[in-house]
Amino acid sequence: MLTSYDPLKGKRLQILAESGRIVNRKHLPEWTDEALVEAYRLMLRARVADEKALLFQRQKRIHTLPVNKGQEAAAVGSALALEPADWMVQSYRELGAVLQKGGTIRNHLLYFKGSEWGSVHPGLPRLLPLSVPIGSQITHAAGIGHAIRYQGGSEVVICYFGDGGTSQGDFHEGLNWAAVFKCPVIFFCMNNQYAISLNRRHQTASATLAQKAVAYGMPGIQVDGNDLLAVHAATRAAAEHVRSGQGPVLIEAYTYRMGPHTTADDPSLYRPKEEEEEWAPRDPLLRLRLHLESRGLWDSAREDESRAAATAETDAAMREVDELHETPLDEIFAHQYSDRPAELRRQQAAYEAYLQWKEAR
Amino acid sequence: MPAMNLVQAIQSALDFKLGDDERVLVFGEDVGLEGGVFRVTQGLQEKYGERRVFDTPLAESVIVGAGLGMAVAGLRPVLEIQFCGFIYPAMNQLVTHVSRMRNRSRGAFTVPLVIRLPYGGGIQALELHSESMEAMLAHIPGLKVVIPSTPYDAKGLLISAIESEDPVLFMEPKKVYRAFRQEVPAEAYRIPLGKASVVQSGTRLTLVAYGAMMRVARQAVELAAQEGLSVELIDLRSIYPLDTETLLESVKKTGRLAVLHEGPTSFGVAAEIIARVNEEALYWLEAPPRRITGFDTVMPLPMGEQHYMPTPERVLYELIQLHNQAE
Numbered sequence: 001m002l003t004s005y006d007p008l009k010g011k012r013l014q015i016l017a018e019s020g021r022i023v024n025r026k027h028l029p030e031w032t033d034e035a036l037v038e039a040y041r042l043m044l045r046a047r048v049a050d051e052k053a054l055l056f057q058r059q060k061r062i063h064t065l066p067v068n069k070g071q072e073a074a075a076v077g078s079a080l081a082l083e084p085a086d087w088m089v090q091s092y093r094e095l096g097a098v099l100q101k102g103g104t105i106r107n108h109l110l111y112f113k114g115s116e117w118g119s120v121h122p123g124l125p126r127l128l129p130l131s132v133p134i135g136s137q138i139t140h141a142a143g144i145g146h147a148i149r150y151q152g153g154s155e156v157v158i159c160y161f162g163d164g165g166t167s168q169g170d171f172h173e174g175l176n177w178a179a180v181f182k183c184p185v186i187f188f189c190m191n192n193q194y195a196i197s198l199n200r201r202h203q204t205a206s207a208t209l210a211q212k213a214v215a216y217g218m219p220g221i222q223v224d225g226n227d228l229l230a231v232h233a234a235t236r237a238a239a240e241h242v243r244s245g246q247g248p249v250l251i252e253a254y255t256y257r258m259g260p261h262t263t264a265d266d267p268s269l270y271r272p273k274e275e276e277e278e279w280a281p282r283d284p285l286l287r288l289r290l291h292l293e294s295r296g297l298w299d300s301a302r303e304d305e306s307r308a309a310a311t312a313e314t315d316a317a318m319r320e321v322d323e324l325h326e327t328p329l330d331e332i333f334a335h336q337y338s339d340r341p342a343e344l345r346r347q348q349a350a351y352e353a354y355l356q357w358k359e360a361r
Numbered sequence: 362m363p364a365m366n367l368v369q370a371i372q373s374a375l376d377f378k379l380g381d382d383e384r385v386l387v388f389g390e391d392v393g394l395e396g397g398v399f400r401v402t403q404g405l406q407e408k409y410g411e412r413r414v415f416d417t418p419l420a421e422s423v424i425v426g427a428g429l430g431m432a433v434a435g436l437r438p439v440l441e442i443q444f445c446g447f448i449y450p451a452m453n454q455l456v457t458h459v460s461r462m463r464n465r466s467r468g469a470f471t472v473p474l475v476i477r478l479p480y481g482g483g484i485q486a487l488e489l490h491s492e493s494m495e496a497m498l499a500h501i502p503g504l505k506v507v508i509p510s511t512p513y514d515a516k517g518l519l520i521s522a523i524e525s526e527d528p529v530l531f532m533e534p535k536k537v538y539r540a541f542r543q544e545v546p547a548e549a550y551r552i553p554l555g556k557a558s559v560v561q562s563g564t565r566l567t568l569v570a571y572g573a574m575m576r577v578a579r580q581a582v583e584l585a586a587q588e589g590l591s592v593e594l595i596d597l598r599s600i601y602p603l604d605t606e607t608l609l610e611s612v613k614k615t616g617r618l619a620v621l622h623e624g625p626t627s628f629g630v631a632a633e634i635i636a637r638v639n640e641e642a643l644y645w646l647e648a649p650p651r652r653i654t655g656f657d658t659v660m661p662l663p664m665g666e667q668h669y670m671p672t673p674e675r676v677l678y679e680l681i682q683l684h685n686q687a688e
Binding site: 116128145177180335343 | 422423425428457463467525555606
């Protein structure tokens, strides 16, 4: 499949059309009905958590955070193609993938309330903390892949980044390294059409992002990123390719950031309402729901029930995070080095003396 | 005990760690087949194979970034950035990831990697091949910065650096690479990071230096002795962590402090040392401390570098000024 959708010829893999109809049976993932319903539930869970997080930010219970809406199929569909032992290297707009990996909504909220502990999802030593500098994490994925190959492991790495990330030097350096050393990495580009305000067409003169793979000597494929089935099928094929030692793959998920870049962003400044309206019917949840309903696997009652469960989970997570306040002073110093250098101990003691003075005043 | 120059001592440490620990990988531009532009890794690929010792694409950011990836996945990368002046493309990785990973993940992910970084001037090199940017690196929380001045220290410090759980910038004074030999044990030994060494004790002045400037310092101390000045000479060895204790002890004894380095004056290592001494031992000082350093200019090309690089005579001049001040 990786070779039959040549990005240089403008091919894009789609399996599930906006109508909810299967339009490509050849590459249809072999999913049980239950698994498909589970995937939808996970997308819905990510959607609800994302919507609620935006609300919590408006209530000042958490701070500025990125918004995921519209990218749930790309996140969930790709993550579901991997094994628990595989590595995940995040950007910061793949909440669905993080949840699939076993990350928690609580930690997502905690990080954006301002605690480093939110970066560390318990029991997930192969989920790197999210990466703020654009595209820089691509090189880490190459290195992890290099280590896996060196250690003779069969794991793969999935690395998420956006369309803006492909303009960074680290995109070039990371893909090039991974291809040279045949590192088992799936480079997964979330092309959501915007890097904050910059439209994809101004990001690069390449007709597709997937075609950049050609220059690195690796397969590249563009998929309909709002189509869970296409994303999943492509990532599954990529995982097989990568796991068998043939080197990395680049996937471009053609999607749309339906919300703002972050809670601090106002998309009305840089994109027309008509464009948003044009994308609205391509909503990844809508399409999958139509499909499930047409097959009698889903209905309004189940939708309401799932939505209510995700809402309750997110509310409970927020309440739990509401209870967490100031980072203890010692934690700020404790983790900078493996051994606390004398100078750090001195700085800490000096600040503690000030705190005591303040207390006694 | 074999006599080794700095290149051989560093190679001996790499050889030991490659043999001792399968997690250790050595890589960088030209380090494999060729053995590095300074031949520090010569013969290691032949001995340990291309999986352990290898050439990378010419791309510093991914050399460091991939190093981070390997380190979080359980390896111990020892990578080379060919010249200090080539570290800049990797600064984003160093500042935004390598130095932060442990803290921002609350210890869940650590980056035990070593970056070998030939640095320093006085070798009539091309532009951007002579810089001494240790202060910039030491300013980044989370990194350790180590600079040996002798073959013996280099081997012991490098083994400690590779065994450290923290990212270490191991800066190698190019000018010392083949400058002299010293007896270095064939077997492994360790010198702790963050410990300075009192190389020569003295009574009237304290002179602090490191790396290639230690040779200049030693000559200056000899010249000073001829002038009747007893100088205590300290080799810092680690820029961060900085061994404040050893510095304070010396300054409290001598009452006078001069710090010598190649890098620019402002916001430099000398500035930091003097600030710490002022904070903790101001009342022991009998004269204002002095900085003997490069200038706040770019490193001049070879025809101008003799002005930039401190010389024994210039250090002597500064020591005499320091001694005569406020006697």
